[in-house]
Amino acid sequence: MKIKKYPNKQDSITIDAKNKTYRELNSEIRTAADQDICHITLQNVLGQRFIADGIKKEGIYLSVFGIAGGDLGVFMDGPIIYVNGNAEHAPGNTMSGGKIIIDGDAGDCVGHSMRGGMIFVKGNAGYRVGIHMKQFKDNYPTIVIGGSAQSFLGEYMAGGIIVILNIDKPSSIGDYIGTGMHGGTIYIAGDVPDYKLGVATVKEEFIDEDRVLVEKLVDEYNAYFNKKVDFDAITFTKIKPISLRPFSNMYTTE
């Protein structure tokens, strides 16, 4: 599933990010988006933050070459971003829709408070992946991490799906998985020892419905990164919240 096919040449633009501040770079991206240029290539990106911040538009493809800085695609709703490199802190922060595909590793807080769209990371991700993700009706956020993730995965999670494939990294998942979780599902390849689960979470059986859902995501992952992850060879651990209302029984009144 390549995203490098465009209707015609005129609809694409290449922006050289070298020596540009994030404000200059974003302003050029916004101008291009406003002009309905559907493929934007960013060359020489070196840690510029907030790429595609708040852009609300379907059908825009951004190819990022280099290292995307913090808050890649923050508040974004619609565009598809392909990063040929790593991404820093919080890609997809509070994003509403669209896709972020990172052909490398990602930092902490991937998909923080994300409420729609998808994030695929080829390699590993840092701490607090998918923290406070939430879903609403058709908005169903999804994160797929090819490698492993550090502690506090899916903390406070209120909806959506996280898939950790643990490729080449068996049992290296962090601690406190899903602490305070009250919605959504986490799927982790391989066994997860009980002590790694956070409070308010429970392991559930991986059933046919999960199989259909996760297999599709694994196929998509394979297509983006030219990988050959064999879904059938993986045993997934499924983690769900114990309750949708973890704090409902904590209080008495004055």
Next chain:
Amino acid sequence: MISNFIPSKYDVHVDPSRCRLCQRCVENCTYDVFRKEEDRIFTFSSNCVVCHRCISFCPADAISINRRIVNYREHPFWNEESREDIYNQANTGKIILGGMGNAKKYPILFDRLVLDACQITNPSIDPLREPMETRTYLGKKPKSLKVEEKDGDISLKTRLAPNLLLETPIMIAHMSYGAVSLNTQLSFAKAASRLGTYMGSGEGGLHSSLYEYKDNIIVQVASGRFGVTPSYLNKCAAIEIKAGQGAKPGIGGHLPGEKVNEDVSKTRMIPVGTDAISPAPHHDIYSIEDLAQLVRALKEATNWEKPVFVKIAAVHNAPAIAAGIARADADGVVVDGFRGGTGAAPKVLRDNVGIPIEAAIASIDKKLREQGIRNEISLIASGGIRNSADVTKAIALGADAVYIGTAALIAMGCRVCGKCYTGLCPWGIATQRDDLVHRLDPIIGAQQVYNLINAWTHELQELMGAAGINSIESLRGNRDRLRGYMLDENLLEVLDVKTIGA
């Protein structure tokens, strides 16, 4: 189990000689205090929350509510409250939840500050016949201005940061849709747009019927990020990042699933009936540098056209935090004192954590001035403003503007009964129940809030005039116009005011 019975607090009495059995009390009470049996109204006093709804609607003035005194053995330390809290927690094993603000009898600093007036040597000003400027701008002010002259035309070279224009330095505080009803928010929005001031959206997204008032709305981005979408960020005059709240510093928020109905679910963008949990910190902000990243992300999302404020609870280290906020590209710091209201907070935090707004304003203003960055950021005070004197004193202590929350609710009928978390507010304010929400007419509610802020603004002008000040700019941080009455030396130093007689 030994019965830890807590006696009821109030006696509700219906005078049978006056009662016409119209049953308005039965209809209006949401706590099931009244019941008609044959030819009389029976009362269940233990349910009463003293909301006064029944008294307000009784056509015969037949209802009286009195504090019911059940004597405990007198003890100066183990008072009634401490004993009853223990009974409650021994019975339940749970955290005690309370509504409204801090209910402890701390001294009120505002009441120990007095204002100045002119006599003979510097004439006072009559605001009824002379212009009295209350217009306030919130946002960054340039350190210096560069102008360019070309063919006799002078143009400004310095690029000004976006500022909010307020016709009066009084704004309406953030109360989320979910915590309060839509009609409450509509009342605020209508009042704010008529007054030329602003209301806060709270952290609950923005209901579509508020879109037309977007130029008078400050939207909030809190740790739950409920309803935060690109269009939300652009349907506002300014954005406020909520890091803390005076009523419950250091903890997050929690809207119980019962209050998340179809409409609330739509604006918050969460499923019906689930708890809306805002974590204690923003999990993408663990430092001032991270805060700067969120401030800038919000500015990028709105093309640097909107001011971004950061709200913190007034805590011990507030001045240093505010100085950090000023360096994080924010345009305003909102400091919320420990009297700030809330729909629900753990009682132990509500009553014991944080500091009074008076001390926070003075110390933040001082810190920012010492560091030469007071112009970089506006200081907005909230949490514990009861009247126009408090507004005037807050500004004289160094605030640019204030937010009023509880006072604005009281203007619409709130009786400060403190039961907001039940969702049964009989005045249609802190409820989502359809029949109750309709008890609050947004046109009347707006008029009452408008009246209150209008009256306070007139009083502010009177106080300014008496002090010989004709512009709010000259009142701001003008501590010479304040004196401390029965304040100790340390507090006088913190507030930077002299004692009375000096």
